[in-house]
Amino acid sequence: MAGCRPASPNTGPAVSRAGIEPMMIESESVPQPLSALADSALDPALAAAHIQTWDWELDSSRMRWSGDDGTRPAPPHYQAFLSRIHPADRQRVVDEIESVLAGDSATLHVEYRSLPETGTPRCYLLAGSLIRDRQGRVERMAGLRQDITEYHDAIARLRRSEQRHSEAEALVHMGSWELDIRTGMAAWSEEEYRLLGYTPGRVSASYQKFLDAVHPEDRAAVVLEIERALQGDVKLYRVEHRVRLDGGGERHVLQQGRVGFDADGRPARLIGTTLDITDRVLAEKALQDSHAQWDHIMDFFQDAVYVVDLDDRIVRANRAFYELTGLTPETALGRSIMEIMHPHGEPVPCPVCRARQAREDTLVTMEADHPDNPVGRPIEIMVRMIRGTDAKVGAILMALRDLTRTRETEDELRRLNAHIRVLMESAGEGIYGVNREGQCTFINNAALRMLGLEREQVIGHPIQDLIHCTGGDAQPASASESLVFSVMTSGRGERADGELLRRSDGECFPVEYSAYPTTESDRVTGAVVVFRDVTEARELNRRMDYLATHDALTGLVNRHAFEQRLRMALDSSHRHGNEHVLCYLDLDQFKVVNDTCGHVAGDELLRQLSTLLHDRIRHTDMLGRLGGDEFGVLLENCQVEEALRIAQELARTVQEFRFIWENKSFTLGVSIGVAGIDRSTRDVGSALAQADAACYMAKEAGRNRIHLYQRDDVEMVQRHGEMQWVARLQEALAEDHFCLRYQLIEPAGGGNGALHCEMLVCLCNRGAEMIPPGAFLPAAERYNLMPAIDRWVVGAVLDWLQASPGELSRLALCSINLSGTSLSDEDFHGFLIRRIRESGLPADKLCFEITETAAVTNLSAAIRLIRELKKLGCRFALDDFGSGMSSFGYLKELPVDYLKIDGAFVKDILSDPVDRAMVTAIRDIGHVMGIGTIAEFVESDAIREVLQEIGVDYVQGYGIARPRLLPAPGEPLSPA
Template identity: 40%
Template sequence: MINKDLNSGIILVVDDYPLNLEMLCACLLRAEYQVLVADTGELALEIAASQQPDLILLDIRMPDMDGYEVCRRLKASPSTRDIPVIFMTALSETDNKVQGLLLGAADYITKPIHPQEVLARIQAHLSVRHLTQLLEQQVERLQQEIQRRQQVEEQLRQVNTLLEHRVEERTTELLAANTQLKQEIQHREEIEKALIREKELAQITLESIGDGVITTDEQGKVEYLNPVAEQLTGWKNHQVRGQSLSQVFSIVDELTRQPLENPVEQVLHHAEIVHLTHHTLLISREGTEYAIEDSAAPIRDHQGQIRGVVLVFRDVTQSRLLSRQISWQASHDHLTGLLNRQAFEQKIMAAITSAQTEEQNHVFCFMDLDKFKLVNDTCGHPAGDELLRQITALLQTRVRTADCLARLGGDEFGLLLHGCTLADGKEVAETVRKLIQDFRFSWQDQVFSIGVSIGLVKIDGYTPDLSSVLGAADAACYAAKARGRNCIHVYEIQDEERAERHRERQWILEINHALREDRFRLYAQKIVPLNSTTDSKKYYELLLRLVDETGDLVRPMAFLPTAERYNLMLAIDRWVINTFLQNYEQLISQEQEQQTECLYMINLAGSSIKNQEFIDFLKVQLTEHQVIAQSLCFEIPETVAIASLSQTREFIQTLKQLGCCCAIDHFGGGMSSLAYLKHLSWDYLKIDSSSVKEIQTAKIEYALLESVNKIGHAMGVKTIAEFVENPATLEILREIGVDFAQGYGIDQPQRLLR
């Protein structure tokens, strides 16, 4: 009986005999099949490729191309090779049938054709194909769920045309699939066990970590609180399941006290990780406040859909308190609690900006206590500290909330009066002066009257910068002291000149005291070769520092200009030479342990080079230390060399005779002097720092430095670039071909002698 469910297929009939075509088409149409016909092999191949019939009835004997060739081409094409082919033939020889089957034919029908046999065979093969397609679909579904189905798929694709073989192969495949499924089941069981272990481990982790963890569902309802979350919120896990997070997790901004947005709702709305602000407070069920840091992240399933939110937060109350303390200490004076100098300077810069942009006027009062040193020297530092604390408390009673009071250092205070005219500032300063004048400081059995000298500076739209304000205030305060102390002075232009003379006198005293008290220190900074891999010698430049009375290090540019102006460099250069030579054996023993040779570069002032007594002193010292002379190189500034050319030439000759090297320092600032300097016997040329500092951004400076380097090499000397502050500058110098480099980007100066 014909199965009508399978009669909807498309049958291609290929036969060059019209009567056969007519008979077969009538038979197939009665059976409700769709029929395509072809009377040649070429047409059959074309129709099969384009129409994709479900089955092909193919005559073997045709004039242009026989059925075997058509079958061979059908099976060779990926698009038609799976279409079942039934040969129609009048040939009964077994060899012909075998040949057809070997070419991939599914069956054969012997002419004359019997319609019932044709329909039965067609239905059988369509059934087989239908079953095959069902099997392939099943295999494909299995492949999606079980990743290791390639063997099964490969076996299914190898189903041959013979039904017996198909059944046998399918049985084999099912057995293999069963084995595979067992393996998959075992694998899944192992995965489930691993997941259970991971879940248990995650649970233990959640209960053990120091962070609070809250999870919610996709509606923001609480599902879980770990023990830390329970402790910080004041709620138990079983109490809050199913509740809204806002009922459990109450957070506010610690600065404004305003409620903050629910982080879980933010995650659900934006579908991304959310971090709270740095000023978040968690208020527990009991009202306890905790400073917290937290983040909330979506929980997604394997399809990427959000199934909930995890909120992780930690108690940072102590660290935030410590951070505030550190921040406060960084900006406040530890003795008085007032702003320190650095923080106060930020306030002044802000005042300058507001004066320039908002046309506001401010006044800066620079206050220096008049008798602080007397109290300190008479009663000791504890008394001085107590005096500063009492003065601070006294000043705070007269300072407006909008104003800013600071301790600038020592016995100096600063008061910034915001939105204040100069006339009003003078009144405030006078009030402060009288307040301190009337104050009496008692320490043990002694009572002291304390005065204050106040310098006033107006800050308005014409004020250029911070340094001008500080310089003017310092000058005005000095003028107040010069007028007899305990008075007020408003800044005038000539005050700076007087203050500068005062500072110079102070530096003269300080330098002389430092020489007598041995408060100078020698430091050394490395000079490194840039392009040489064979130079094993170590190079250093000796640098000078001064230790002031408070023990702080003072850089040379603070005091050397005064020393040069008032002829103190001779004494300083003598101190440097004496100190270095006296301790040279200690230095050289350290280097000999490392088996390295060293060269030390020492700066000399122009006054020393031109002073015969100093030259004689240097001869004596270097003659006594002939071995040392070979390790010394004296630096002479370009300006000194050109100003005293003949004396410089003689000095260099003397040094050469003693075995020393010579370097010209700050070369490049006066290129016009090259005609004179090229005849001097230099060993090293130190390039002026102004060219080095701007070499990255200024093309002219790059070209100038490159020219100076070439000039040095043309003179037969090694070149050294100073003030190298970063790797980029160092790389440019290496490309140009500079021989050596030094600077804070390479090495920080180190104390030479302890």
């Protein structure tokens, strides 16, 4: 069964459903085989749950089973059991069993499909453990087997149900939607997207996007109805409105919604449907108009319309009839039509009179000089019988149309067709048409120009064989492969992006093209094709792909591409035992060039040096730029001795390099860390960490050196710098030596009574000294201790808030910092969400701060965590914003609520106009995007006044309030 997949060792749908948990069993505790359970009181329960027990004696290979699988007797031995497993699953089951026997896994947990003698395969969950004798030797394996076929069938039915629901919505043109009022997050069905005029997935569902789609004239009424529902005035609101469409048209929809309230009676969400009622509205409007139209049709119809009874007497006529004949209602009604149209009689009955007398529907055209034409202009006379419910003729409807304008219209149509031909010929896209046989019926100049053909080479010829290719070999594409013939079969227009057309010189070029069927009288007569040459667009895409994997400054591969290649090399080590070497290069004295000559000079230095370094490595190696002045070299299939030689060559190249800028000469050095990659290297992160640690040791040893990573480097690092903190921080985590301080944040214009504070972690020294975070956080980040510290901080803050209900009510927002390593830690994500939910605290009072560098470095993880927490109601701030200015490009992706302006721009704002301009720019960006701004390092009232003048929302710093020790639970926070 396609739905059967191997279950996780600890979790899985069948385990959680049936309650099966494998266990280790010793023979002392189980004197009888496990299959003896079949005769116990558990037998009915096991049978009801489709569970069998089994026992496998390893020496004899004999197997015993409780009951059977419902189709045939249980397999008597291990090989018989394996023979009944589906071939696609058999090796996986064997691998899992052998893993338990080898001691690699404590328990057996595997799903597989059976091979029944008849019928379809069934799906089973097999669980078991080893049973040992008194001496600890493995005697046998025993466990349980559960039939989980119905579970997988239920999953398949659920998926089919969801598909039918989506198709049903599309069939009735009704979409569904949901809006979380507190977070602004919205969800639309695919049909909802289409009804609002959007392509599914092209825009993010939101309340604002919904309002954008509503017709401006209807928007106020829609908002009013929603507000009434939010206020509880109505339980179910219904409002009809129009939706604007891209083409300038509009759609009428019926919007229905219901408000869901939380336990406190506050609106929590809106849920509802959108029904396309365009046809109904148009029908109602047509019906309303028809009454008025039928009231006036006779008077305002331009044709002369009149009704005669079976005696040819006029019973009704319109104004055009009276104007044509010069009569009035008084002189015409009840009078014979023969007297009016043929006052002098008719020697030979005219065609109209003959049809009327024969009670036949007809249409007669008379030119101006026809002897029976009473008006002297080209006319068309219609005769229609009016029949009752019994199909008998009760009256005759006649209409006389002046064809003068029709003839003028035909002339105009001919001129319009000529104009269309001109437009088609002037179009930039290629256009051609084919008949049912694929022969070209017309083609414009743009198409001929792109194809390099003459019109006579194409018209009347099978164009499929002439210009369509299957690939770069320029072989003709068959009709079965062509979109042109496909649309003529389906009767629906389609698009293709990867088609190739052939020029007259035989060269193929890529096109995007659309094909649409042409019809006459509901019969497909051919197709029209519109195409454009996308050679330049493809080249642009190729260039964009290049830029996505290469550093724009140096042309080297970027960090992402380098790590991808490193991952492939690591995989080859794990699979085939290949050995590689990773070098981590960090330039020495590069900052001197930047500080002395500026970033332009620094960029030029990096470009020149990148070229030199690239020339010194083997053609099979990869050089990448990993950061500002940091590079990585991956030496594949390389021994350490050879790698050290290459590293020495790279170091010598950097040392001999002389950078000249504006008559200044600079020399640099490079610290290189070398780390071998083999089967023992765990992952990419470990490889980079080892090379980085070796580079760090090279710098610690005096810079401009090469250091080979060794396992005993830990002892050396402990004697040099940050590693000294590791044991101390681990001890602090184990013995709870951390403490919290808080620093208040105020509105720039002054306090408003509500508390807004940031929680800060400190290390409590044994002598009661407070060690600030700047002293130990770098070490914690370097050695991956930040997730543990962040867990402590989150837990401590939430515990304090839970124990301080009075302060919680006063508190508007409590900010908690998260590190970059925690952002990329999926376990931390789960802990954070679970801890917030368990606390029961109002999540909208929690704000998590992440630095600009951490957000940009871990962009996908940051976006994922922010969205998950925002669903709970939490808010987010981007800390140290502007420090690199790279985050401006990511703001649209990061749904943050606050920007904390880097204090480097704030502290000198009184004297540095550039800093003031930077703060103003950040404030403007924030306000345009609806994001609040917070200025750090506000150390005086003068700085606060300038920030208030600029329009910054909030301020924080020693000039507002110094950090204070968090009081005991329940005690109040002190104001600034």
